[in-house]
Amino acid sequence: MAQRVRIDAAVVRGSIPWTETKEPSLEILRVVEPNSDAVREAMEIAFFLNGTPVKLDVAPDRRVVDLLREDLGLTGTKEACGTGDCGACTILVDNESRLSCLMLAAQLDGRTVATIEGLSQGESLHVIQEAFIECGAVQCGFCTPGMVASSVDLLHRIPSPTRQEIRDGFSGNLCRCTGYQKIVDAVELAVRKLQEDR
Amino acid sequence: MTVDRDFERIYRGTLAIGSPVPRVDAFDKVTGRQIFAADYYSPDMLWAGVKRAGIPHGRVEYLHVERATSLAGVHAILTHEDVRGSNRQGVVRKDQPVLCNDKVRHCGDAVALVLAESKEVLRQALDLVGVGLEPLPAVFDAEQAMKEGAPLVHEDHEAGNILLEGHLKTGAGEDARDECDILIEACFKTPRQEHAYLETEVGWAQMGDDGRLTIVCSTQTPFRDRAEVAEALGLKYTDIRIIAPYPGGAFGGKDGVTVQSLLGLAALHSGGRPVKMWWGREESFVCGTKRHAATMYYTLGAKSDGSLHYLKVRLYLDTGPYDHLGGVVLALGLEHSGGPYRIPNVVLDGWCAYTNNPIGGAFRGFGVTQVTAAMEQMMDMLAEKLGMDPLNLRLRNAVKTGDRNFVGKTLVNSTGVTECLEVLAAHPLWKEKDAWKSSADTFKKRGVGIAALMHASGYGPFVPDFANAKIQLTEQGKVRVYCGVVDMGQGNASTNLQIVGSILGQDAAHIELVQPDTDRTLPSGSASASRCTYTFGNALIGAAGILKERILQRAADLLMAPDAKHFALVPGSVRHLRDGRELPLSLVAQYLNESERVAVYRFRVPVAGEVMPVGEDLRLHGFPHTLFSYGAHLAYVEVDELTGKVSVERYLAVSDCGTVINPQVYEQQIHGGIAQGVGFALSEEFQVKEGRVLTPGFSTYLIPTAADVPEMESIPVQLYEQTGPFGLKGVGEISTNGPLPAISNALFDALGAREGEYPLTPERVARVIGAGDWLNASGSMLRW
Numbered sequence: 008m009a010q011r012v013r014i015d016a017a018v019v020r021g022s023i024p025w026t027e028t029k030e031p032s033l034e035i036l037r038v039v040e041p042n043s044d045a046v047r048e049a050m051e052i053a054f055f056l057n058g059t060p061v062k063l064d065v066a067p068d069r070r071v072v073d074l075l076r077e078d079l080g081l082t083g084t085k086e087a088c089g090t091g092d093c094g095a096c097t098i099l100v101d102n103e104s105r106l107s108c109l110m111l112a113a114q115l116d117g118r119t120v121a122t123i124e125g126l127s128q129g130e131s132l133h134v135i136q137e138a139f140i141e142c143g144a145v146q147c148g149f150c151t152p153g154m155v156a157s158s159v160d161l162l163h164r165i166p167s168p169t170r171q172e173i174r175d176g177f178s179g180n181l182c183r184c185t186g187y188q189k190i191v192d193a194v195e196l197a198v199r200k201l202q203e204d205r
Numbered sequence: 206m207t208v209d210r211d212f213e214r215i216y217r218g219t220l221a222i223g224s225p226v227p228r229v230d231a232f233d234k235v236t237g238r239q240i241f242a243a244d245y246y247s248p249d250m251l252w253a254g255v256k257r258a259g260i261p262h263g264r265v266e267y268l269h270v271e272r273a274t275s276l277a278g279v280h281a282i283l284t285h286e287d288v289r290g291s292n293r294q295g296v297v298r299k300d301q302p303v304l305c306n307d308k309v310r311h312c313g314d315a316v317a318l319v320l321a322e323s324k325e326v327l328r329q330a331l332d333l334v335g336v337g338l339e340p341l342p343a344v345f346d347a348e349q350a351m352k353e354g355a356p357l358v359h360e361d362h363e364a365g366n367i368l369l370e371g372h373l374k375t376g377a378g379e380d381a382r383d384e385c386d387i388l389i390e391a392c393f394k395t396p397r398q399e400h401a402y403l404e405t406e407v408g409w410a411q412m413g414d415d416g417r418l419t420i421v422c423s424t425q426t427p428f429r430d431r432a433e434v435a436e437a438l439g440l441k442y443t444d445i446r447i448i449a450p451y452p453g454g455a456f457g458g459k460d461g462v463t464v465q466s467l468l469g470l471a472a473l474h475s476g477g478r479p480v481k482m483w484w485g486r487e488e489s490f491v492c493g494t495k496r497h498a499a500t501m502y503y504t505l506g507a508k509s510d511g512s513l514h515y516l517k518v519r520l521y522l523d524t525g526p527y528d529h530l531g532g533v534v535l536a537l538g539l540e541h542s543g544g545p546y547r548i549p550n551v552v553l554d555g556w557c558a559y560t561n562n563p564i565g566g567a568f569r570g571f572g573v574t575q576v577t578a579a580m581e582q583m584m585d586m587l588a589e590k591l592g593m594d595p596l597n598l599r600l601r602n603a604v605k606t607g608d609r610n611f612v613g614k615t616l617v618n619s620t621g622v623t624e625c626l627e628v629l630a631a632h633p634l635w636k637e638k639d640a641w642k643s644s645a646d647t648f649k650k651r652g653v654g655i656a657a658l659m660h661a662s663g664y665g666p667f668v669p670d671f672a673n674a675k676i677q678l679t680e681q682g683k684v685r686v687y688c689g690v691v692d693m694g695q696g697n698a699s700t701n702l703q704i705v706g707s708i709l710g711q712d713a714a715h716i717e718l719v720q721p722d723t724d725r726t727l728p729s730g731s732a733s734a735s736r737c738t739y740t741f742g743n744a745l746i747g748a749a750g751i752l753k754e755r756i757l758q759r760a761a762d763l764l765m766a767p768d769a770k771h772f773a774l775v776p777g778s779v780r781h782l783r784d785g786r787e788l789p790l791s792l793v794a795q796y797l798n799e800s801e802r803v804a805v806y807r808f809r810v811p812v813a814g815e816v817m818p819v820g821e822d823l824r825l826h827g828f829p830h831t832l833f834s835y836g837a838h839l840a841y842v843e844v845d846e847l848t849g850k851v852s853v854e855r856y857l858a859v860s861d862c863g864t865v866i867n868p869q870v871y872e873q874q875i876h877g878g879i880a881q882g883v884g885f886a887l888s889e890e891f892q893v894k895e896g897r898v899l900t901p902g903f904s905t906y907l908i909p910t911a912a913d914v915p916e917m918e919s920i921p922v923q924l925y926e927q928t929g930p931f932g933l934k935g936v937g938e939i940s941t942n943g944p945l946p947a948i949s950n951a952l953f954d955a956l957g958a959r960e961g962e963y964p965l966t967p968e969r970v971a972r973v974i975g976a977g978d979w980l981n982a983s984g985s986m987l988r989w
């Protein structure tokens with residue numbers, strides 16, 4: 008039986024991970040039990056999660072999306088297909104977008120992981136999150152965390168994308184509500200805001 | 206389990222009507238803090254899952270559960286024998302079992318329910334449940350299903366496989382055919398469409414110590430769900446509580462029960478433990494409802510001056526094995542089958558038939574998407590035969606207020622199709638289309654197409670279409686709005702706050718929201734039928750007015766002022782306009798009884814005055830409506846002559862949906878509808894072979910990505926609708942109906958040829974390019 012643990016919000020909403028430079032202290036935060044009765048050796052993994060070092064005992068074939076949502080209570084990451092087709096489960100691993108439904112827990116060992124919960128600090132939002140709100144890029148919101156993560160990844164790769172590059176940039180993230188136009192607008196706005204800040 | 210949200214942290218501006226107020230739900234959705242039904246987990250929770258039939262039609266011979274039951278971690282396995290109530294669900298006709306008892310009628314039918322300690326054990330246990338099914342002859346086509354001797358889907362249904370039929374004759378009927386100078390005939394087939402909401406069907410349930418069942422689920426219809434679950438499971442209506450967080454998309458696919466009864470049954474057998482059920486993507490595709498596949502035979506006749514004279518329609522819808530809302534979809538389809546035009550002589554015949562295909566049900570557009578695809582292409586074909594400009598032909602026949610529309614209903618509300626067409630005609634995209642078309646590259650052809658649209662709102666004359674708004678002045682002096690209608694992404698929750706805030710003079714800091722919950726909010730109907738803001742908004746205006754009067758009167762009493770008229774509500778306070786004294790709302794709240802601090806108001810939608818000669822059955826299913834939104838769409842389309850690939854380059858949507866309360870939310874609705882319509886037109890082919898779904902996921906069923914949707918422009922024609930809240934009409938569905946006919950008309954403009962079967966995949970378009978002429982839906986060539 009899976010043991011559900013919830014990391015304190017304050018811990019999860021630490022500093023934004025790609026600015027994180029401190030050495031991992033490897034203090035154990037929580038231990039997660041292997042989640043099924045199947046014969047599986049638990050494995051110890053250590054990684055940065057939203058800026059905080061974590062060390063977990065986990066079944067190595069536990070899907071990352073299940074680890075995040077069910078074991079760690081980080082339900083901001085969504086699952087909508089389980090086959091890598093829709094992008095709703097997108098997270099950032101070492102600053103690159105990855106599909107957490109196609110990753111196993113063991114693959115997180117030694118990495119820096121950011122979920123949607125780690126992109127904002129309290130009431131202070133990531134510039135892309137702000138732009139999503141301002142531009143009306145959010146409707147039902149189920150694709151939104153993955154869209155935001157993919158947009159962050161896009162701006163890492165292409166700091167000043169064209170509209171077509173933005174469209175291509177998150178063409179792996181399906182949205183059924185918005186028709187995408189306001190999401191493209193939001194990424195453009197985020198780029199402008201970032202350039203103004205410079 | 207409160208879902209109250211504080212609006213102030215995202216918005217400090219006014220809530221004025223017409224202002225693009227950011228959505229109240231946006232902050233929690235961009236930060237991942239929004240808790241959807243899918244996000245409910247709890248310690249000690251069991252997972253529930255369903256054993257499905259796997260064959261399209263068969264008699265249930267046996268269910269072997271012993272092996273699965275003996276698996277470690279399996280808590281219970283339930284069958285129809287465990288269902289105490291009617292074991293039947295359905296919005297109109299109760300024909301869908303919770304768990305099949307005698308027969309399975311489509312591949313996705315539920316035969317057993319498994320409760321397990323983990324998802325992994327659940328998967329293993331479902332494999333071990335033995336289902337013995339004796340295959341029965343099946344039927345997979347609506348027209349075939351209606352023939353003598355076709356296998357019966359429901360033996361107890363008097364009309365055989367005909368769920369509902371509808372007929373209407375106006376004017377001289379068939380006799381008018383000979384009076385036409387020109388006649389166009391064609392057949393169109395539109396396919397099923399999958400909703401493909403990102404959040405698949407999901408819920409969480411628990412029996413409380415008090416014997417009450419709580420279900421948290423992704424639904425458009427919490428109040429109706431409560432009644433359905435109660436009847437199917439044999440529970441007391443008031444012993445069920447349904448909580449509806451924001452669904453992760455719905456579009457009609459959650460208009461009616463999905464997981465609800467199954468979850469309720471699971472919770473009755475979990476020993477008090479919470480249970481969760483979450484359909485996978487394939488399960489959602491196979492078992493959820495779809496837009497009805499339609500076959501449409503059209504004859505349209507006109508005089509040589511371009512005035513429409515005669516329309517004959519035969520409409521066949523495939524509803525799969527269950528009614529769901531199939532009859533209502535048929536009625537609405539028939540009512541829109543002639544478009545926003547005056548046509549004096551009309552013969553309409555429609556049938557909705559049972560088959561062993563996946564279930565047909567509600568999907569944004571609701572029958573109108575299908576008939577608009579046909580009628581708006583008929584208009585272009587007629588324009589071509591007449592040598593008339595297609596826009597002028599539409600303008601010539603467009604309905605105006607005071608006209609009878611093509612079913613004979615007098616239009617007494619705002620009617621803006623002419624205004625929409627005129628705005629389109631004056632737009633640069635229309636004026637400069639020839640220059641754009643002539644600048645196509647080698648092996649590319651370009652075309653421009655239009656479509657005129659209408660879409661009714663509400664339930665029609667028979668089923669009571671009402672909303673009950675509830676607003677509370679809290680002890681803290683905030684205004685709390687209890688939403689009775691679900692916001693599945695369309696933004697009506699935010700619009701509700703805007704309406705109340707503007708009437709009560711409050712800003713975002715002083716207004717709160719409660720999401721639909723059968724224990725806390727009041728019954729207000731479904732989140733469907735382009736009705737949400739029109740109906741609930743009108744109720745809110747009434748409730749806000751009552752609360753305002755109470756607050757002002759109490760303030761006047763407290764300050765010993767002679768007249769409440771001398772007071773105004775300002776954010777957080779009541780101000781005496783003559784001497785400037787202010788009372789905080791928190792103080793006024795202390796001097797009001799709890800019952801005085803709550804205002805409720807019921808609004809019922811006005812219905813058509815006339816009784817149409819369509820028979821009681823069609824009236825019961827909603828025929829006719831009285832309030833319509835209108836639109837005119839334009840598509841710029843480029844075709845690759847070598848591959849047949851069609852791309853939409855630009856898109857314009859002009860819409861008459863009354864006054865716009867929030868321009869941002871309005872545009873979201875228009876954009877989203879267009880994108881779904883583009884998918885329906887070009888790529889979404891829900892393939893079913895002998896009842897089996899061949900496209901069970903996103904890698905085979907292609908919904909548009911960001912790279913597939915054009916840049917869209919939305920222009921509202923803001924005619925004031927006198928019955929609407931602040932002049933508003935429904936905007937939720939209409940834009941879904943435009944893309945298929947506009948794109949297909951543009952394709953004809955580019956190629957001089959047309960395809961009658963959809964979507965317009967590269968394979969089909971290449972075939973059209975090869976044939977060089979009109980292809981009928983059957984694939985045979987038709988020349989006119």
